[in-house]
Amino acid sequence: MDLSYTAEEEAFRTEVKTWLDANLPQEWRNRGVGGYREEEDESVQRDWQTRLYEGGWLTLSWPKEQGGRGANPVQQSIYMEEMAKAGSPPIIGRLGVTLLAPLLSVYGSDFQKQEYLPKILSGELVFAQGFSEPDAGSDLAGLKARAVLKDGQWVLNGQKTWSSGAHYSDRSFLLARTDMEAPPHKGIGMFLIDLRQPGVEVRPIIQMTGSGEFCEIFLTDATVAEGDVVGSPTDGWKMAMATFGFERGGLANAYRFESAVRALADLTRRQGAGADDSARQRVAQAAIEAHVFRATGLRNLTRAQQGQVPGPEASLTKLYWSEMDKRLQETAIAVEGMYGALDPESPWAVEQGRWQYGWMWSQAETIYAGSSEIQRNIIAERVLGMPRGR
Numbered sequence: 001m002d003l004s005y006t007a008e009e010e011a012f013r014t015e016v017k018t019w020l021d022a023n024l025p026q027e028w029r030n031r032g033v034g035g036y037r038e039e040e041d042e043s044v045q046r047d048w049q050t051r052l053y054e055g056g057w058l059t060l061s062w063p064k065e066q067g068g069r070g071a072n073p074v075q076q077s078i079y080m081e082e083m084a085k086a087g088s089p090p091i092i093g094r095l096g097v098t099l100l101a102p103l104l105s106v107y108g109s110d111f112q113k114q115e116y117l118p119k120i121l122s123g124e125l126v127f128a129q130g131f132s133e134p135d136a137g138s139d140l141a142g143l144k145a146r147a148v149l150k151d152g153q154w155v156l157n158g159q160k161t162w163s164s165g166a167h168y169s170d171r172s173f174l175l176a177r178t179d180m181e182a183p184p185h186k187g188i189g190m191f192l193i194d195l196r197q198p199g200v201e202v203r204p205i206i207q208m209t210g211s212g213e214f215c216e217i218f219l220t221d222a223t224v225a226e227g228d229v230v231g232s233p234t235d236g237w238k239m240a241m242a243t244f245g246f247e248r249g250g251l252a253n254a255y256r257f258e259s260a261v262r263a264l265a266d267l268t269r270r271q272g273a274g275a276d277d278s279a280r281q282r283v284a285q286a287a288i289e290a291h292v293f294r295a296t297g298l299r300n301l302t303r304a305q306q307g308q309v310p311g312p313e314a315s316l317t318k319l320y321w322s323e324m325d326k327r328l329q330e331t332a333i334a335v336e337g338m339y340g341a342l343d344p345e346s347p348w349a350v351e352q353g354r355w356q357y358g359w360m361w362s363q364a365e366t367i368y369a370g371s372s373e374i375q376r377n378i379i380a381e382r383v384l385g386m387p388r389g390r
């Protein structure tokens, strides 16, 4: 198997690097080491999105007819790797750009494509994801928010939770029940709701990291125009599943974990734990796992390059990297010894608390985009053909 890049692919890599050198300021690089600290970086994330949009990078994989560059999966993975190497910050509207925009480009009405796609990509409109509710997370079909059509507009009532970035978002792509009589998966709609209206209250939830990155959303007779429903008013489940496909099947970025392993090895040496058998075993194990992850990524890339659509293996990838990162972060905390218990903001915290922060953030990774248990259920049923669990 030849895993080397072609001359054309290397030229593309040079193009990405050159653009980054010219457009990504040094002070924006590696700001979120060990997990991003979202609220500190809001203006940087906004500016960064504008630059990427103007550079045409946010539609890299989109077909040329839709204004994209039609980049193939290898080019996309080169782009992501160079972004990670440069330590680029996240973009402010990442949920809109990575989940909603591809959805609208397939299922959106002509009005929605014209009205929203350019604004989502440019960052003019930032969208939050409004799926989860206090009693509907893994079991999303149990959601209770209701939408009723009254006098030509939808009126929404209910509560959403864990909505990332809703406090600085303009809108949300939000699921609500439109038909109370239909079976759970059938009577749901997806609404593009304006969060800055009187019927909507957004309350940030303070997490254990100290930041209020995600929010509760309370809807009290909030309204949505009829033209702002994606697909038909009972297509919401299909729309939600399509967004999960984009979220879990996104090309995985092995570089992030390989560089974390290098940083972990450095930390282990500096903390004087390099000669400790248990620490050495764990760091070596992390290196092996990162390597396996790269090999799996290359296999997925080959499949994608051959035009094969990611199937349930997206669950394998999501499960593997999230569990792997959790182990890696736990090893770092163990290597820090007593210092591992310090608040990341403490003046005595090792490496400005990056590992404590990373450890806390890694706890979320096995929950969002479908928890590890849910991914294992999918693998058991759809990859291994086992019967559905109760």
Ligand SMILES: Cc1cc2nc3c(=O)[nH]c(=O)nc-3n(C[C@H](O)[C@H](O)[C@H](O)COP(=O)(O)OP(=O)(O)OC[C@H]3O[C@@H](n4cnc5c(N)ncnc54)[C@H](O)[C@@H]3O)c2cc1C
Pocket: 128, 129, 130, 131, 132, 134, 135, 136, 137, 138, 139, 161, 162, 163, 164, 165, 214, 364, 365, 367, 368, 369, 370, 371, 372, 373, 374, 377
């Ligand atoms: C950092 C972060 C960001 C998020 N951002 C958003 C967002 O922007 N928008 C949004 O809508 N949501 C968001 N979420 C919510 C996320 O989608 C849910 O947390 C997730 O779906 C799990 O739902 P839950 O928290 O209600 O847990 P539950 O579904 O109540 O699960 C509790 C536990 O039971 C297990 N479990 C549940 N069902 C099964 C089963 N059938 N078999 C075996 N085990 C099971 C789960 O794995 C978990 O361990 C975010 C979550 C996190 C952590």
